[in-house]
Amino acid sequence: MTQYLEFEKPLAEIEGKAEELRAMARSNEEMDVDDEAAALDKKAAQLLQDLYKDLTPWRKCQVARHPERPHCRDYINELFTEYTPLAGDRNFADDLAVMGGLARFNDQPVMVIGHEKGSDTKSRITHNFGMARPEGYRKAVRLMEMAGRFGLPVITLVDTTGAYPGKGAEERGQSEAIARSTEMCLKIGVPLISVIIGEGGSGGAVAFATANRVAMLEHAVYSVISPEGCASILWKDAEKMREAAEALRLTAQDLKALDVADRIIPEPLGGAHRHPDASFRAVEAALREMLAELGDMKPAELIADRRKKFLDIGSKGLAA
Amino acid sequence: MNWITNYVRPRINSIFSRREVPENLWKKCDECGTMLFHRELSDNQNVCTNCGHHMHITPRDRFEALFDAGVFAEVKVPEPVVDPLKFRDQKRYPDRMRAAQKKTGEKEAMLVATGEIGRTPIVACAQDFSFMGGSMGMYVGNAIIAAAQEAVKLHRPLVLFSAAGGARMQEGILSLMQMPRTTVAVQMLKEAGLPYIVVLTHPTTGGVTASYAMLGDVHISEPNALICFAGPRVIEQTIREKLPDGFQRAEYLLDHGMLDRVVARTEMRAELITIIRMLLNLPPQVHGDLPAPEPVAAIENVETPSEPVATAETKPE
Ligand SMILES: [Zn+2]
Numbered sequence: 001m002t003q004y005l006e007f008e009k010p011l012a013e014i015e016g017k018a019e020e021l022r023a024m025a026r027s028n029e030e031m032d033v034d035d036e037a038a039a040l041d042k043k044a045a046q047l048l049q050d051l052y053k054d055l056t057p058w059r060k061c062q063v064a065r066h067p068e069r070p071h072c073r074d075y076i077n078e079l080f081t082e083y084t085p086l087a088g089d090r091n092f093a094d095d096l097a098v099m100g101g102l103a104r105f106n107d108q109p110v111m112v113i114g115h116e117k118g119s120d121t122k123s124r125i126t127h128n129f130g131m132a133r134p135e136g137y138r139k140a141v142r143l144m145e146m147a148g149r150f151g152l153p154v155i156t157l158v159d160t161t162g163a164y165p166g167k168g169a170e171e172r173g174q175s176e177a178i179a180r181s182t183e184m185c186l187k188i189g190v191p192l193i194s195v196i197i198g199e200g201g202s203g204g205a206v207a208f209a210t211a212n213r214v215a216m217l218e219h220a221v222y223s224v225i226s227p228e229g230c231a232s233i234l235w236k237d238a239e240k241m242r243e244a245a246e247a248l249r250l251t252a253q254d255l256k257a258l259d260v261a262d263r264i265i266p267e268p269l270g271g272a273h274r275h276p277d278a279s280f281r282a283v284e285a286a287l288r289e290m291l292a293e294l295g296d297m298k299p300a301e302l303i304a305d306r307r308k309k310f311l312d313i314g315s316k317g318l319a320a
Numbered sequence: 321m322n323w324i325t326n327y328v329r330p331r332i333n334s335i336f337s338r339r340e341v342p343e344n345l346w347k348k349c350d351e352c353g354t355m356l357f358h359r360e361l362s363d364n365q366n367v368c369t370n371c372g373h374h375m376h377i378t379p380r381d382r383f384e385a386l387f388d389a390g391v392f393a394e395v396k397v398p399e400p401v402v403d404p405l406k407f408r409d410q411k412r413y414p415d416r417m418r419a420a421q422k423k424t425g426e427k428e429a430m431l432v433a434t435g436e437i438g439r440t441p442i443v444a445c446a447q448d449f450s451f452m453g454g455s456m457g458m459y460v461g462n463a464i465i466a467a468a469q470e471a472v473k474l475h476r477p478l479v480l481f482s483a484a485g486g487a488r489m490q491e492g493i494l495s496l497m498q499m500p501r502t503t504v505a506v507q508m509l510k511e512a513g514l515p516y517i518v519v520l521t522h523p524t525t526g527g528v529t530a531s532y533a534m535l536g537d538v539h540i541s542e543p544n545a546l547i548c549f550a551g552p553r554v555i556e557q558t559i560r561e562k563l564p565d566g567f568q569r570a571e572y573l574l575d576h577g578m579l580d581r582v583v584a585r586t587e588m589r590a591e592l593i594t595i596i597r598m599l600l601n602l603p604p605q606v607h608g609d610l611p612a613p614e615p616v617a618a619i620e621n622v623e624t625p626s627e628p629v630a631t632a633e634t635k636p637e
């Protein structure tokens with residue numbers, strides 16, 4: 001059963017009605033609802049298309065945060081083989097908000113690292129809603145460094161509201177851990193590819209997304225601050241998140257125009273969660289192409305390419 | 321433009337052009353409430369002479385106190401695209417910029433300069449908290465990159481004074497991208513074998529702390545400075561408990577291993593000279609106002625310092 005977002009309410013009504021009719025027909029053999037249900041289906045399909053044709057930035061934030069959206073774990077399971085999780089930062093703990101380990105992509109060994117938000121109450125708590133502590137970033141640093149030494153491409157899957165704002169996280173150096181992770185991203189002489197699969201939340205995302213290639217799913221968002229946070233600071237009213245989402249230019253389309261994202265990966269109609277399999281295939285195809293683009297580059301070239309990419313960002317703005 | 325206009329003569333400049341002097345001869349310490357005579361306070365680098373509380377200081381005033389005889393040359397920072405997102409909240413971003421420029425008399429939130437401290441040539445940059453909360457946007461990123469490039473070119477250490485509420489929201493994702501961009505700047509220094517000293521001042525938070533401010537060879541902070549990734553209010557809302565006294569203050573970070581030292585602003589110059597000269601393998605600072613030693617003659621009798629250091633030390637401006 002799909003969970004509908006607020007703006008999908010009219011769609012929920014139509015799809016609900018069609019579902020109801022079919023349920024009635026199942027319990028009453030004499031009823032013929034096929035035509036009526038088909039008409040509703042058609043109406044729903046049209047509405048879905050209309051709703052998703054031109055999503056506002058705030059609606060994209062909601063889609064990006066949809067609880068049923070495929071998460072890091074799903075992509076790892078679907079796109080990789082022999083996934084072998086590697087745990088711990090060798091200092092303090094293993095942070096379950098960050099998944100990572102060795103795996104094969106099209107038989108090629110790689111290091112895959114990503115934020116995992118969890119998919120039900122229990123797993124969300126286990127994974128701290130995808131909000132990493134310093135140990136998560138230090139685990140990533142360890143895995144990236146190892147990948148660099150063994151010549152394995154690194155693939156990061158970004159999906160986080162942001163780094164965890166907690167007492168222990170601060171005491172153990174959240175800032176330093178994020179800074180070191182970004183630094184390691186820039187240092188390694190192997191292809192580093194990042195896909196923003198849902199939310200790219202501020203520094204907690206940058207720490208994984210300082211990559212040779214940054215791809216974003218069509219309805220993913222990537223921002224310096226959440227629209228709610230921005231609204232409460234600049235509008236002094238957290239309810240102004242629609243305006244803030246608009247102003248922040250956080251959509252994949254805007255980020256592509258700003259050269260922050262290198263490519264947009266199309267999502268199935270109605271968002272990745274409506275047809276996860278189509279999303280998996282689209283991400284797989286994009287990863288394959290990006291790996292091929294970087295395949296012939298030497299370690300020094302990869303490092304230079306990454307530096308140049310980021311130093312060049314900001315040389316153009318957006319039209320009004 | 322005449323090159324000499326780049327140089328700032330400190331005392332004269334501060335007497336004739338400081339805007340707040342006429343109406344505010346006295347300033348109240350935010351901490352202990354003592355009324356302090358403006359001149360006395362500025363002579364003490366805005367540190368309360370009664371309780372030692374460190375008040376805000378502008379980059380320009382800081383540099384005047386830091387550099388030998390208060391003399392420094394500004395380094396030009398490449399201009400970024402203005403208002404790249406056409407950002408508008410309750411005000412338009414260009415209007416906020418103009419207001420900040422008028423208030424501070426500065427173009428942007430970071431000043432980059434070259435000069436000498438204790439006859440040790442350095443590059444320094446300082447963030448201006450009074451300019452839109454010191455926020456890190458493209459200009460600040462460009463400033464740090466320019467500072468690092470200048471340091472590499474002149475083969476000098478970089479001293480960075482951080483002060484910021486975080487990234488500049490009005491530049492959206494482009495402000496966030498200053499985290500990797502400034503990290504590249506730090507890497508340039510490290511690859512060139514140059515010391516990178518960070519002086520964290522009140523407050524240093526958010527994406528600034530989580531990038532260039534936490535990647536120094538040596539981290540020094542001014543007393544009681546707030547230094548954090550997430551601010552205390554955000555944390556209290558998240559964990560729903562009261563935070564301990566002094567949480568995220570300089571001394572607390574020192575206890576938790578994030579800083580090397582907490583040093584009073586009035587001692588900072590001497591501290592920086594000592595540390596930098598050791599890192600550069602230079603002899604101790606010569607105290608007193610002696611004429612600069614003849615580089616060639618001086619080197620003959622003592623152990624020869626390593627090649628690039630000698631170049632930096634004797635390079636004419
Ligand atoms: Zn006082």
